[in-house]
Amino acid sequence: MVPLSAYVAVSAVLFITGLLGVLIRRNFIIVLMAVEIMLNAANINLVAFSHYLESMAGQLVALFVIAIAAGEAAVGLAIIIVVFRGKISTNVDEMNVLKW
């Protein structure tokens, strides 16, 4: 029997990796991938809790999260394509028309 805390720990590792990815990477696409990692971390949590609590709500929420992740990816990649078309760059830092 694997304890619940083990699943929560995996999810925490995943979440931290995703968080760091958003903070340290400058490539727009990889930042989006890091966000996907964060969403997966939340999903592991939800499914694990759902299993141990014997309630189905967690799995349902995870199902919705997957649908939303798909929607976010579609919009995000569309934005990347338009930005790229004009500027030949997907680097977050090189977007500097608007400055501090």
Place this chain on the structure above:
Amino acid sequence: MEQLFFFYFAAVIAVASVLVVALRNPIYSALSLLIMFFHVAGLYVSLRAEFLAAVQVIVYAGAILVLYLFVVMLLNLKQDDRYHRQWPVAGVVGLTLAVEAVMLTLLKGRAIPPAPANTNETVEGLGNTEALGDALYSTYLFPFEVASLILLVAMIGAIILAKKDIGGSEA
């Protein structure tokens, strides 16, 4: 046996997610992400959420990742992308969270709250597709409709943004 599977999946997930963030070439990152998605699905199976595991493979690995790979290849990204100057900030945040994660793992004996007695969800057949579908179209009908709206917005929004010239904006 169960533990063996868990450790295999957990280890691969951790390594693959670090690779996604650390690798320079976006294509390699995307492929690591693919490996991660598959192993997360494996974790779901070990938690008896078979339907979610299938959805994870079909939607994440099948649809979302293909979209990513498509865009990466379409844009033909260079790989000379360096890391951000926010290293110190990221380090502090990461360290704090890592300590918290360790704290959480050490709380092994943490009492799991008892399942609320008044849940009207069927407990047996958990993760079973039929039970999930049943709840989705009865208890969770409203969120289901909202999710469909979100997909509508995503679809139309992506088209509006990426379409070449619409309206008079380019005129």
Place this chain on the structure above:
Amino acid sequence: MTSYGADLLVILPELIVVGAACLLLVLEPLTPPSRKELLAWLSLGALALCIGLTGGQISVLNLRVSAFSDLVVVDGYARFWKLLLYGVTGLTILMSLPYLKAERLQLGEYYGFILLALSGMMVMVSGADLLTIYLGTELMSLSLYVMAGLKRSSPRSLEASAKYFVLGAFSSGLLLYGISLLYGVAGGTKLGAVAAAIGSRGFDDPLLLIATILLAAGFGFKLAVVPFHMWTPDVYQGAPTSVTAFMAVASKAASFAAFLRVFVEGLGGLKADWSNLFLLLCLVTLILGNLVAIVQTNIKRMLAYSSIAHAGYALIGLVAAGRGMGESGGASGLASVMLYLALYAFMTLGAFAVIGMFRKGGLEGEDIEDFAGLAKRQPLAAFLMLVFMVSLAGIPPTAGFIGKFYVFMAAVEAGLAWLAVVALIFAAISAYYYMRVVMVMYMREPDPSAGEVPQLVASPALTVVLACAVAGVILFGLFPNPLVSLALQSVLPLK
């Protein structure tokens, strides 16, 4: 087979808005480019219907109706915010009519997206479950990401959309992780279940603490509270002005509504912990928002920092509610937040309406210097801007003063007199940068070498928007009682 007739009736306003949005999206390709305005009138009609429906329930304001297995709730609190959101959306659509024409952005989808964003906001304010609130937030945000990038010929607009998207997706990741932990602690995602679990199991669970912080951070991004504000100036400056106004007012109001509901109804048992956390956020927000606004030269950027600062003032009310909950103090704190955001809506919409149509040879005059000598060229326009600036600074007899007054009173009642004093000092500092705009308009001559002088391009729709905004600012400044009592009546039931 259960029937959902009664449930559908509860969400009738949502259905109308979504139905109108879908109708717009279908009609869009069928309408000739010169007739796109018809779509705007259609959406205004749908909004009028909704105002009638929700407004008609004002006599039973506090009737609490749940639907769809308690995932949705319509109570006085939700009705208050919905009425505000209808009004704001209606004014935004009116403001967009001349703006889109001037920017040559004749997109019918624009109105569809405004309505879809509105439906997301309505789901947020009515959500009684963390899942519903999360989905509503996503629906609103996805629509706004697209709207921010609609001016595709402008790299600034695209960049704004990209930045908004990255930080928005990141913040919803934080929010979701917080929700997943809360689910683990409470065993359910309903706010009631969360509150019950906190009540029975004490507060010393580290998971609960992390979940609270993550939820605060996730909402912090949506509310643009320091230190989660860094996207705000860029996005507000880059997005089309009508969209900026919508983001600054409607999205902020809806996020505040969901935020208050989660923290009061769900996490009310932790008020001692979160009120300290928000006290800290509120202080840094007031300091940074007000000080950085001083050095801005672009008026949209200045208003972005001002909107950050205003979120700080509204947070004071929440801190006061957290401190005073249980006694009578909490209700006035929450009501003051609702009142503040309702009044803030009028002045901000008015200011953005002026800026959007303030044009220099077809382009927007966005620099504060562009306003030089406006009082001589267009005295009425300058006077309107003066009213909005005075109100934003919180000087009587305008609505801005009333909003600040009630927030500060709530702080004093909760024993936080020092916080009220600090906020008052920063309000005085903020008067400096608002008055600078007024000074430029009334005291400065335009640079003669600048060529074309910017003008406010008047149109009937704009006149209506400005008249509504000015009427709101002045009438609620002089006779605030109806709105105050409405806010007090519809405040969340406190535990």
